[in-house]
Amino acid sequence: MSDSITPRSKDYSNWYLDIILKAKLADYSPVRGCMVIRPRGFAIWEAIQSQLDRMFKESGHLNAYFPLLIPEEYIQKEADHIEGFAPELAIVTHGGGEKLEKPYIIRPTSETIIWSMYKQWIHSYRDLPLLLNQWANVMRWEKRTRLFLRTTEFLWQEGHTAHATKEEAQEETQHIFEIYKNFAHNYMAMYCIGGKKSESEKFAGAVETYSIESLMQDGKVIQAGTSHFLGQNFARVFDVQFQSEQGSQEYVWATSWGVSTRLIGALIMAHSDDKGLLLPPRLAPTQIIIQAIYRENTKNEVLTCAQSIFDELSESFRCVLDTDARHSPGWRFAESELQGIPIRIEIGQKDIEKNSCLVSRRDTGEKNAIPRNALGSAIAPLLNAIQTNMFERHKAFTEEHTHTPDNYTELKSLFEGPIPGYCIIPWDGELSSEQKLKEDTKATIRAILDQPPPRSTCIISGRPAKQCVIVGKAY
């Protein structure tokens, strides 16, 4: 059992890109900073989509679609919003062979176009709440890109809700935050910490931002999902008012929230090893690969047996039958491991004679002969065990690299190490301390934790501590 994650302090970038390219998840494209998602990568995205979409719909959200192009003037309406997004906009200046009088931006996020429509749709408290989600692509002209983690164009879901009361909108923000966290833990097997963002880290245009954050194998932190309470900011700039039950005119309260194809990058960085990708069973597009090993003289018998195993398991699981004898068995074993398939079943003449098959789990490398007639009942518990083991070991890895330093010197030395990890520290709530921390260590406040500070004074400034925060170096 290799029940731990090996930290990666060197060459993690090459290691990460290697896995994506070799497992054929994505490729660079001729377009600057944009990636091509290959079928294997896209299948992971579809698995993420279908689970999240189900969760959103179960809590009353509906899917809709809004235009890719947004009038440039829309995005200029909200001061913080434009300040946050202006540097990374792609702008369309020509159409139909002519220069446009008013340019369009390609959406970096859809708050503005959606709220321009909400103005037309929302007039009464009876129109609320309005709970919409859109699956779409967006563009942000980032300075530095990396496959899945930060690309110029990316796929995501963005939820945009409108509510009659502040409390209801805040509850929605929390509710989605919980959905994201549950999804990361239960489906991605990726342990996340979560909480409110500091003022300087929150979304451009939000009142409050909550995020889930996950520690990767090189000790850096990835922001895996965000849920924003927007207050009445967008309602005011787009003048979206409704008549309440009591007859008064009031501004609508809003939330927005999203996760992107970055989740795939996080999934890779959280779980993969030197053999390649490792996908959690609940998301893996292929859960089981059945590999037939045969010679010419045993071909018929082995293929018949492999087919019967495939037919049986396919009823309950996502299976692939590999009968390709053009490659050697060793090559095929290695290839299925590179692809991250959680369970591999070897079936050959030797197994048929013993009336069993060899079942190998990707997470630990463990191989066991399982009697043929026990196979059907053995798979489901094994998939669950893999799912649980992946989560537990990622959680253990995170906890091993979460520190509670006693003083600022210790904190700085922790972030100078090869695996920076997290530090939980008392903070005075001041921007100046936050900035000092960033200048000294490059680490930032990832989240404000919902717990009392470990000590009464801020580790950075020495002033009285107001909050308990978790800090780390972000991607």
Next chain:
RNA sequence: CGGGAUGUAGCCUAGUGGCUAAGGCGCCUGCUUUGGGAGCAGGAGAUCGGAGGUUCAAAUCCUCUCAUCCCGACCA
């Protein structure tokens, strides 16, 4: 967008002014193989990132440009 590095076949690399650009992996063909990335033989595949320049001669030197990686600033 600043500092640094790199760019040679699908991938990795050799070649630092001079003959037909070299090797490994992969790919194709044939035979032998098949329980942890098989062996032998043969074969295809390169406007040396792109443009311009210097030179009798450029993958090699110069200028510009594009892309990627690393370090900063920015971010899902």
